[in-house]
Amino acid sequence: MDGHQDIEIPEYFICPISLQIMKDPVTAITGITYDRESIEHWLFQGNNNAECPVTKQPLPKDLDLTPNHTLRRLIQAWCADNSAYGIDRIPTPKAPLSKLQIIKLIKDLWKHELQTKTLIRLEVFAAENERNRKCMAEAGVPRAMLTYIEKCCDKNQVGGLEGALSILHFFKITSEYMKLSAFEIDKIVESFTWVLALDDESIENHKEIKSHALRILKNIIQAASSKFLQRLKPQFFQNIIRVLKQRVIAQQGVNAALQLMLDACPSGRNRMMMVESGAVFELIELELTASEKKTTELILGILFHLCSCADGRAQFLSHRAAIAVVTKRIMQVSPAADDRAILILSLICKFSGNFNFVVQEMLRVGTVSKLCSFLQVDCAAYLKDKAREILRSHYDEWKDSPCIDASVLSRLTR
Known part of the structure; x- marks a missing residue:
């Protein structure tokens, strides 16, 4: 409304949410009229428990908004009459996307000659607004995209794969939606595993796809x-792990991969498969260049689980920077990172077969000094106990080192 100070805009033309002239006025069951885009954003994105912004009355989950055609025509006429004052004409809004339209597009998806055009149209609709995405979800678009990706996998063809993945990433797949058989879920995961294995030279935009x-x-x-x-x-x-090693994905993709691994860690079988795939070594390599707090927390979380087994600890110690990088993260990232880092060092100290190397490496890279400093800051009592336990267990090996103040070490380990 800036620039229109000299024009008195009728109050009932103004959306109560955006405080702008309404382009597509719709009326809720509470009798209040809003601009469609504003009320839909309020309902779909806001933390408002589906309340009417004006009356505070509850609104149903599947709110049916009634177009206020009379008001829209009045607004359009008023804008036309005041165009000389810089008021833009309000175009007639497009009809909302319907479930029948989407169902027809899903049918077209399986016609080879229409696939590319159909995927483009579906992606445009999905990107447009939350109302479209809700309609598309109800019509079965997410499941159709998963099926399409499965077909690509079965035929080893990448045509349309980027479009299907781009559409699918607009939708949150909930537990309610995942009421699928074990066979169906296995097929879905198999197809996505295939996507991750694709040669980067065989697909365009491989970074975004993966x-x-x-x-x-x-x-x-x-x-x-x-x-x-x-x-x-x-x-x-x-x-x-291969994708993480190749560094071919965006940061959001990196964190998603790490979250996948962390979610799988409670299973001992999964931990062994990760270790056998070289996960420990590659996670340390990744952490050496990590710049996000979330990434570090995820990496340390996974390393903690993998270091709970002997092969994981052996792989950890095979990387010469492992103890150093974990030590460096203490008191530098977050309490969650401190928790994982201290527990990793505790596991390495307590159960490692390479005792002499661990003791000397912790002294060389400053782990002992860092643990002493950690004991003097405000942190969780159980973590202080763990740090103190590490220092006590190797006190005799460290007390005579010129790198350590023996009196401080003695006082902190009492």
């Missing part, structure tokens, strides 16, 4: 039952 695939896969696995995590295959982890 990032989308990992984010969708994370949602699928989090929505599936815990029993599903027991059925994951070695190839699943091998492909995720």
